[in-house]
Amino acid sequence: MTERENILGRIREALRVPAERHGHGVVQNSPSAPHESHASDWLPVVGESFEQRVELFRANAAELKADFHLVDSREAAAAHLRELATAKGWKKVATHTGELTRSICADLGVDILITDDGYDVNEMETCDAGITECDALVAQTGSVLVTSRSAGGRALSVLPPHHIVLARRDQLIADLPAAFALLKQTYGAGMPSMISFITGPSRTGDIERILVLGAHGPKHLAVLIVG
Amino acid sequence: MRVTLFIPCFVDMCFPRAGIAMVEILERLGHTVECPEEIACCGQPAFNSGYWPETRAVALPILQRLRNAEVVVIASGSCGAMVKNFYPELFKETEHAQAACDLASKTFEFSDFLVTKLGVTDLGARFPHKVTFHDGCHGLRELGIKKQPRTLLAHVRELELVEMTEAESCCGFGGTFSAKFPMISTAMGEVKCASARETGAEFIVSNDASCNMHIQGLLDRQGQPLKTIHLAEVLNTR
Amino acid sequence: MNSAAQFRDDAKRLTHDLRHRELIQSALKKYEVARDAKKARYQDWESARVEASDIKWDAVNHLDAHLAEFARNAEAHGTKVHWASTGGQAREIILGIVREKNARSIIKSKVMTGEEIHLNEALEKADMSVVESDLGEYIVQLRHEAPYHFVFPAMHLTRGEISDLFERELGSAPTNDAGELTMIARRALRKKYITADIGISGANFAIAETGMVSITENEGNARLTCALPKVHIALMGIEKLLPKLEDLALFLPMLATAGAGQVLTGYNTMYGGPRQPGEADGPEEFHVVLLDNHRTRLLADAEQRDALQCIRCGACLNVCPIYKNVGGHTYGTTYQGPIGAVITPHLRGLQDWKHLSFASSLCGACTSACPVKIDLHHHLLQSRRNARGQKPLWWEKIAFKLFAVLANSPALWALAKPMARFGQIFHPLVKATRLDPAYVWTQSRELPKVAPQTFKEYWKGRNP
Numbered sequence: 001m002t003e004r005e006n007i008l009g010r011i012r013e014a015l016r017v018p019a020e021r022h023g024h025g026v027v028q029n030s031p032s033a034p035h036e037s038h039a040s041d042w043l044p045v046v047g048e049s050f051e052q053r054v055e056l057f058r059a060n061a062a063e064l065k066a067d068f069h070l071v072d073s074r075e076a077a078a079a080h081l082r083e084l085a086t087a088k089g090w091k092k093v094a095t096h097t098g099e100l101t102r103s104i105c106a107d108l109g110v111d112i113l114i115t116d117d118g119y120d121v122n123e124m125e126t127c128d129a130g131i132t133e134c135d136a137l138v139a140q141t142g143s144v145l146v147t148s149r150s151a152g153g154r155a156l157s158v159l160p161p162h163h164i165v166l167a168r169r170d171q172l173i174a175d176l177p178a179a180f181a182l183l184k185q186t187y188g189a190g191m192p193s194m195i196s197f198i199t200g201p202s203r204t205g206d207i208e209r210i211l212v213l214g215a216h217g218p219k220h221l222a223v224l225i226v227g
Numbered sequence: 228m229r230v231t232l233f234i235p236c237f238v239d240m241c242f243p244r245a246g247i248a249m250v251e252i253l254e255r256l257g258h259t260v261e262c263p264e265e266i267a268c269c270g271q272p273a274f275n276s277g278y279w280p281e282t283r284a285v286a287l288p289i290l291q292r293l294r295n296a297e298v299v300v301i302a303s304g305s306c307g308a309m310v311k312n313f314y315p316e317l318f319k320e321t322e323h324a325q326a327a328c329d330l331a332s333k334t335f336e337f338s339d340f341l342v343t344k345l346g347v348t349d350l351g352a353r354f355p356h357k358v359t360f361h362d363g364c365h366g367l368r369e370l371g372i373k374k375q376p377r378t379l380l381a382h383v384r385e386l387e388l389v390e391m392t393e394a395e396s397c398c399g400f401g402g403t404f405s406a407k408f409p410m411i412s413t414a415m416g417e418v419k420c421a422s423a424r425e426t427g428a429e430f431i432v433s434n435d436a437s438c439n440m441h442i443q444g445l446l447d448r449q450g451q452p453l454k455t456i457h458l459a460e461v462l463n464t465r
Numbered sequence: 466m467n468s469a470a471q472f473r474d475d476a477k478r479l480t481h482d483l484r485h486r487e488l489i490q491s492a493l494k495k496y497e498v499a500r501d502a503k504k505a506r507y508q509d510w511e512s513a514r515v516e517a518s519d520i521k522w523d524a525v526n527h528l529d530a531h532l533a534e535f536a537r538n539a540e541a542h543g544t545k546v547h548w549a550s551t552g553g554q555a556r557e558i559i560l561g562i563v564r565e566k567n568a569r570s571i572i573k574s575k576v577m578t579g580e581e582i583h584l585n586e587a588l589e590k591a592d593m594s595v596v597e598s599d600l601g602e603y604i605v606q607l608r609h610e611a612p613y614h615f616v617f618p619a620m621h622l623t624r625g626e627i628s629d630l631f632e633r634e635l636g637s638a639p640t641n642d643a644g645e646l647t648m649i650a651r652r653a654l655r656k657k658y659i660t661a662d663i664g665i666s667g668a669n670f671a672i673a674e675t676g677m678v679s680i681t682e683n684e685g686n687a688r689l690t691c692a693l694p695k696v697h698i699a700l701m702g703i704e705k706l707l708p709k710l711e712d713l714a715l716f717l718p719m720l721a722t723a724g725a726g727q728v729l730t731g732y733n734t735m736y737g738g739p740r741q742p743g744e745a746d747g748p749e750e751f752h753v754v755l756l757d758n759h760r761t762r763l764l765a766d767a768e769q770r771d772a773l774q775c776i777r778c779g780a781c782l783n784v785c786p787i788y789k790n791v792g793g794h795t796y797g798t799t800y801q802g803p804i805g806a807v808i809t810p811h812l813r814g815l816q817d818w819k820h821l822s823f824a825s826s827l828c829g830a831c832t833s834a835c836p837v838k839i840d841l842h843h844h845l846l847q848s849r850r851n852a853r854g855q856k857p858l859w860w861e862k863i864a865f866k867l868f869a870v871l872a873n874s875p876a877l878w879a880l881a882k883p884m885a886r887f888g889q890i891f892h893p894l895v896k897a898t899r900l901d902p903a904y905v906w907t908q909s910r911e912l913p914k915v916a917p918q919t920f921k922e923y924w925k926g927r928n929p
Contacts, residue, residue, distance in 0.1 A: 002548070003548040003549060003550050003554065004536070004548040006548075006550055007532075007548050007550055007703065007755070007757050007761065008529050008532065008533065010550075010757070010761035010764075010765075011528050011529040011532070011703075011761055011764060012529050013761075013765070014761050014762075014764040014765035014770075015526060015527075015528070015529065015764065017765065017767045018767065019526060019767045019768075019770040019771070020767050020768050020770075021522065021771065022771070022838075022840035022843060026767075035519070035520060035523065035708070035709075035712075037516070037711060037712070037714070037715065038512070038516060039513070039516065039711075039714045039715040041508060041509065041512070042507055042508055042509045042510070042512045042513035042516065042715070043507060043508065043513070043714075043715070043718060044506040044507055044508065044718075044728070045506075045508050060728065063728075096745065115745040115746070116745060117745070118745060118746065119745065119746070121659050121693055121746075122659065125655070125659065141718065141728050141729040142728070142729075143729055148740075148741070148744045148745070148746075148747060149743070149744065152745055153692075153744055153745030153746040153747065154688070154691065154692035154744075154745075154746050154747050155688075155689070155692040155693060155746050156745070157688075158685045158688040158689060158692065158732075159689065159692075159693075175714070176713075176714035176715075176717065176718065176729075177711060177714040179714070180710055180711040180713065180714050181711065183710070184710065184711075191542075191675060191677070191737050192737070192741065192744070193542070193736065193737050193738045193739065193740060193741045193744060193747055193751075194691070194692075194734060194735070194736055194737075194747065195677075195734065195735040195737075196688065196732055196733065196734040196735070197717070197729065197732070197733040197734075198731070198732060199727075199728070199729040199730065199731055199732070199733075200731055201731075202683070202684055202685035202731060202732075203683045203684065203731050204600045204601075204647055204683055204684050205617075205683070205725070206599070206600040206601035206604070206617065206618070206619050206620075206647075207600070207604075207619070207622075207624055207627055207643040207646055207647065208488075208492065208622075208623065208624055208643060209492045209495050209496065209617070209620070210624075210643040212643050212644045212647040214647070214648075214651065215600055215647055215650075215651060215683070215684035215685065215686070216598065216600075216651060216654065216684045216685040216686040216688075216689060217684065217685020217686075217688060217689070217731075217732070218685070234920050234921070236872075237913075238920060239919050239920040239921050240882065240885070240915050240916065240919055241913040241914065241915060241916055242913075242916070243916045243918060243919050243920035243922075243923055244916075246920040246923075247920065247923055250924075262920075262921075262924050264875050264921065264924070264925075265873075265875055267871070267872045267873075267875070267878045268868075268872040270869075270872065272865075272868065273865040273868060273869070274846075275827065275846065275849070276849065276853065276861060276865065277846075277849035277850045277851075277852060277853030277854070278853055278857070278861070278862065278865045279850050279854075281862070281865040281866055281868070281869050282865075284866075284869040284873070285868070285869045285872045285873065288873055364826070364827070364828035364829055364830075365829075368828070368829035368830070368832070368833055369829065395830070396786055396828075396830070397786050397826045397828035397830065399786070399826060400826065401825070401826025401827060401828070402826075404823070404824075404825065404826045404827070405826075405905075405906065406905045406906060407823055407824075407905075408473075408476065408823075408824050409905045409906065409908060409909060410476060410477045410480040410481070410909075411476055411480055411787055411790055411791060411824065412826070413480070413909040413910065414480040414486065414790040415786045415787075415790060415826065416910070418490070418786070418789075418790075440913050441910065443911070443913070444906070444910030444911045444912065444913065445909070445910050445911075447910075447911035448909060448910055448911050
């Protein structure tokens with residue numbers, strides 16, 4: 001017998017005895033029923049309108065110490081990035097090819113590493129920032145949803161010390177249940193190999209529970225809604 | 228109503244004033260009180276130590292003695308949890324299972340009985356002191372008693388209640404735990420005492436005399452002037 | 466020394482260490498304040514707990530089906546799924562991959578199951594260089610000690626101690642600044658991610674319907690561990706299964722709030738296979754090792770089966786007054802605190818670990834804090850019963866038999882009172898000395914006095 005069969009056999013043997021559940025008594029083992037989720041009713045409340053969601057995202061971002069900007073055009077976003085590049089003294093940034101990244105990073109005035117078809121990780125290590133698109137922004141938690149397909153791979157959003165996210169207005173969604181529904185709708189059975197909810201810059205409290213940003217990933221996270 | 232008062236062992240021996248206060252309050256409210264002489268202890272020390280058959284030997288006569296009681300009021304949250312929650316567990320799948328469930332459903336912790344069962348909140352008490360309230364763990368988490376004692380205290384004249392930050396933290400007694408692991412039990416009690424002291428209260432009020440016993444034991448050793456008192460004694464003042 | 470004696474000795478030492486108690490309690494106070502603030506944002510935290518508990522209950526009680534579905538879907542996306550009944554088998558599987566790849570260096574993100582099966586020791590014995598990348602884990606690895614808390618591994622150390630450690634081990638300049646200390650570790654670990662041959666991670670959840678594992682972290686170290694090395698191995702207990710991807714919508718925020726007082730943890734990442742065609746990076750191979758290691762023994766205990774619902778958030782440790790006073794190392798277990806006291810007897814043997822179930826006041830703070838509503842403190846009671854049922858202490862058994870006789874006899878009970886009063890007259894002569902029969906109590910506390918008139922005496926006087 002394989003270990004797979006051994007383990008599954010022990011599980012089946014164990015489950016022959018119906019479990020006792022505190023407050024419910026002995027519960028007979030019925031077939032697993034499809035469960036209807038009410039998570040949206042329990043989780044933190046999110047407003048209906050775009051404005052309410054922007055404000056919630058903005059408040060969450062501020063609490064997480066992430067930068068958030070709502071800019072009204074791609075030109076404004078590009079100008080914002082150019083300012084940032086100058087202010088921070090960026091020499092090289094990494095990005096991937098996407099509809100927003102292409103137009104906004106076109107004349108940033110610094111060297112650019114494109115990750116699309118693979119890249120040298122030592123080269124990415126020298127980049128001052130990673131600029132990515134995303135799948136969605138989650139108002140409820142202030143999170144950025146990225147995947148290995150939407151955001152230039154796995155490392156681009158976490159290796160450089162500064163992560164810039166470019167999002168469209170319609171990418172701001174209400175809550176986590178909506179985010180998972182969106183993933184299923186977008187990718188179906190062909191999910192990317194990595195899906196990540198990024199909630200604020202990299203952080204740690206491992207030393208005396210004192211908050212420190214930039215533990216291993218980006219010390220700075222900036223989110224731009226371009227609309 | 229004919230109220231059967233269950234006086235636990237340590238209330239009988241060391242804190243009779245709490246029991247006497249309950250008798251006086253219940254009688255003043257017009258109820259007939261009886262205290263079965265045969266009942267000494269709910270059996271929790273043996274139960275919590277893992278000796279369930281030995282516990283049944285203590286609990287069974289109690290089940291039988293209280294079979295015909297109209298309502299049972301118990302003078303401790305912890306012993307109340309034993310009777311209400313753990314007797315059914317103890318007698319599960321035995322011929323006494325139904326009797327245990329019957330007893331559980333007609334047993335009330337004292338403050339819960341007053342507020343929930345009788346709907347009484349003002350007993351005309353007057354206690355001109357600053358107090359803080361300690362939630363005994365069993366009363367709080369096994370029986371869900373949090374508001375009842377506070378509702379009663381809110382109606383006591385000239386009483387000022389100041390909540391301590393550690394109101395819901397265990398005092399460290401835990402029955403046999405306090406003897407098996409005295410150092411941990413004491414450390415927990417010190418946290419409780421420090422939190423009570425911070426409020427500037429003169430009295431720690433609780434609906435559980437066993438917690439009071441532990442807290443008072445620590446306060447006395449530390450030479451603190453702070454005193455513990457049972458809720459019933461506060462409610463019985465005039 | 467056996468585990469019970471070690472527990473008792475360490476508990477005694479640490480409860481007397483006021484500096485240690487202050488450090489842990491003030492850290493956990495910060496947690497409590499943050500957790501309460503975040504919980505207050507939920508529309509209904511209690512209903513969220515009920516739903517989370519229901520989902521996990523169902524998952525655990527249909528574990529065979531969910532595991533099989535998980536493996537099928539993972540393999541369909543190119544993940545290699547391995548099954549290990551024991552810690553030894555899991556170590557062999559991982560060492561086998563390491564040897565096949567001729568790997569020399571390994572970067573790890575936090576893997577509690579790795580601690581459970583002593584994975585680092587096995588890898589080091591095979592001449593691997595193994596580096597922990599989670600800051601807390603890295604610190605305790607440098608100190609050659611076990612994690613102090615399965616969520617906050619280095620919570621017992623002050624900035625000064627960490628600075629001294631880094632100075633000694635890494636040659637860094639001393640500093641009292643948590644930010645600078647973190648940057649020292651960041652610099653030390655950066656190159657390790659890039660040069661490591663293999664990344665090893667744990668998993669917080671595994672999703673049956675998609676064959677993905679979900680990893681929760683704040684630092685980004687797991688993201689890097691799972692992005693850069695050519696091979697990624699995830700080691701996880703078989704109980705981590707959730708049926709549906711969208712179940713994470715509830716579990717990810719609840720894990721963050723209950724465990725660390727956050728709305729959501731910094732990075733919540735789902736891995737569904739190795740690098741796919743068209744993706745920029747990612748490992749060439751992704752292995753998932755499913756570990757039993759006596760979890761099926763816990764599953765077979767119908768009373769305590771719900772302990773397998775645990776999502777390892779650490780909430781029960783954070784609120785436990787025992788944990789707050791004795792600290793994490795005292796337990797001597799991989800999983801500390803109430804959940805450790807419940808599951809360790811199943812994982813490692815009841816008679817050797819039963820003392821953990823007795824080292825509790827049964828206050829139930831753990832049960833109230835548990836986001837998946839595991840009946841923790843009642844399980845401690847059941848373990849006490851199981852332990853004494855198997856192997857009673859002869860003197861305790863006699864004592865409780867006598868106690869039953871005493872409690873059932875009003876005459877004997879009445880007699881006990883004058884005897885106690887008599888004893889009290891002489892008690893001051895031996896009080897708080899080793900001769901005191903009540904020494905365990907009186908060494909630190911005053912004993913209550915038997916009242917001049919007991920309640921029963923009062924009652925008898927009223928109703929003669």
